Amino acid sequence: MNPNPAKTKKNILIILLLTLLCLIINIPTGVTLPLSYLPPPLKYGLDLAGGVSLTYQINTDDIDPSSLPSALEALKSNIEKRVNLFGLSEANVQTSSQADSYRLIIELPGVDDLGQAIGLIGQTAQLNFKGESSLPPEATATATFADVFSVDTDISGSHLLRSSVQVSPNTSQPEVLLEFNPEGTLLFEKATQQFLNQRIAIFLDDFPITFPVVQSVISDGRAVISGDFDSKSAKSLSAQLNAGALPLSIDLIQQQHLGATLGQQAISKGIRAGLVGLFLVCLFMVGNYGKLGLIANLGLVVYGLITLSLYRLIPVTLTFPGVVGFILSVGMAVDSNILIFERMREELRNGKEWGVAMELGFGRAWDSIKDANTCTIITALILFNPFAWTFLSSSGLVRGFAITLLLGILISLFTGVFVTRNLLRVLAKQK
């Protein structure tokens, strides 16, 4: 009763290739393949990898509402810079607004010293302007950046009023404008005289962010940095400069420190629980549906491989609740199969031939499968909050659960219906 044997063959080939691809992506560490492409590793969230999470209340009372967005952006990029200096490339810094209050959320995976992390973030940004020193030529080869720019100009972030991006009237290229306060204007005039045709570097927390050449003496306190900017890089430089100029004060309202050992224990316990559960589910399927159950289990293997591959490729940051979501979704993945097999049984009882019963089972169960899964998708989407609506939770734990659940449902629709159906068609042919 297979409506199109050639198509089945093609589908089986697709399934085989997909499985092979997922196997390669999930190749265990230690096995090397002659491939130049390395699949990205699984990403673990803070609760599994261990680390520090800090939430700050941002004090916005002293800020003019119109300059708030740029001040927030500046604060964020300032903290990011600092965190990166600390050697934490995995760090996640974000600002969020709740009604009329603003939050700064910082996640530092792998950090084990809460006090040190808080100290690092809590300082105010230090913006320093330093002039180029005249080093002897033989020393320049080994000189560090700080050696080259070692002449203090006495200009710091407190002398800078603001920085903004403008479009040059001459070249129509974006450029970055710096405006100084009266004291800064005098100091800057002196510095531009001293370093005319030399470079002045601007350091944010001892990290150089730009080092333009002084082209003329500037005495009106308005300096323009021009060069190879696109609007994005100009904005980012301006934000960094503002970070030193507009320090928003922040208050710590939540801190969280999770030791890495707890996370490792949780992962190994989660894997153990998942394997035991998986074993029971497989046993149950074979016990209840025999050969059909075996096919469903095969579908489950494909399901697991695809899911893990997607976790790596997207990438999904795995958290505790995310692992629960994954384990739960394994239980739900065979749902569609149970609906279909029960339907098949009914058709068989009605005296239909095996192949006919199978096709009818798939066809009739589809309505229920579709409806039932739509409900779960609706809820998972509300939990995941894809548009980051502020009136819904944006908790990383909740979203971690929602994303694994959502992916689980979508993939299980594919494996539970498409994969098992084609496998069964092949099996039916042999009967």
Next chain:
Amino acid sequence: MKLRPLFLAISLIFISASIFSIFRWGFRPSIDFAGGSIWEISLPSQPHSDQITQIFTSQDISLLSISTGADNYLIKFQDISQPQKNALDVAFRQLDADFGQLRFETLSPSLGKELLKKTIFSIILSSLALFLFIGRRFKDRAFGISAVLAMFHDTFILIGSFSLLGHFFGAELDTLFVTAVLTTLSASVHDTVVTFDRIRELRFKNFKTEWVSLANQAVSETLVRSVNNSMTIIFMLLSLAILGGDTTRWFAIALLVGAVLGTYSSFAVAAPLLLFLKKRKQN
């Protein structure tokens, strides 16, 4: 549907137990909602908890609870500032030189209130979305109303059961519990949809048959698959609750209770409710 009085009795018992427990004992909110601190530390010298209480008293920090396991201590107290935390670190290092920190969280109560507001909002939004979906799907108000009532039945009993579990076993309401409630909403509707789909299908085939016998047939035909469906989820969640460790235990239990309720209510609450509504219309 001969069992309808029995189902009604079971549901009434569960609902009244939930109401009783919620009003008598209330809930145990976690620091997610109430604010406060949670600190997991290891003290190899295994000091008596009185010594720990003393440290907190001397630092004027109000202590909520101390639970111990081997040389691990789980201490809960009010929310504190960084200098207070540093002072605690110093005091504990004096108590035990090998003092180690496994986990520390502190949260101001204002953040908790905000989270509570958001989670209540997401529950309302989910119910509304599911109600609209069922209404559209079945184009018959009786179906929609009974499915949503069954959904509230499940959610209410789940919440009530955590009031009981909180009173007797210390289960706390946290962000993950709310996640479990939302998952239960969808699981409940999920199971009801399967049963209702069958009732509708049978109705198309023989629309002269009485609703009672239609529902009877649909329930008995879908019961096995509903139970089997839940069994696989129950296997996964049960092993997670038993083997998965402390962090996710209550989350897994909440999901488990939700899954069982969802299956139960599809035939024991949703279908009888539908019958009730349909019969009233006929009379």
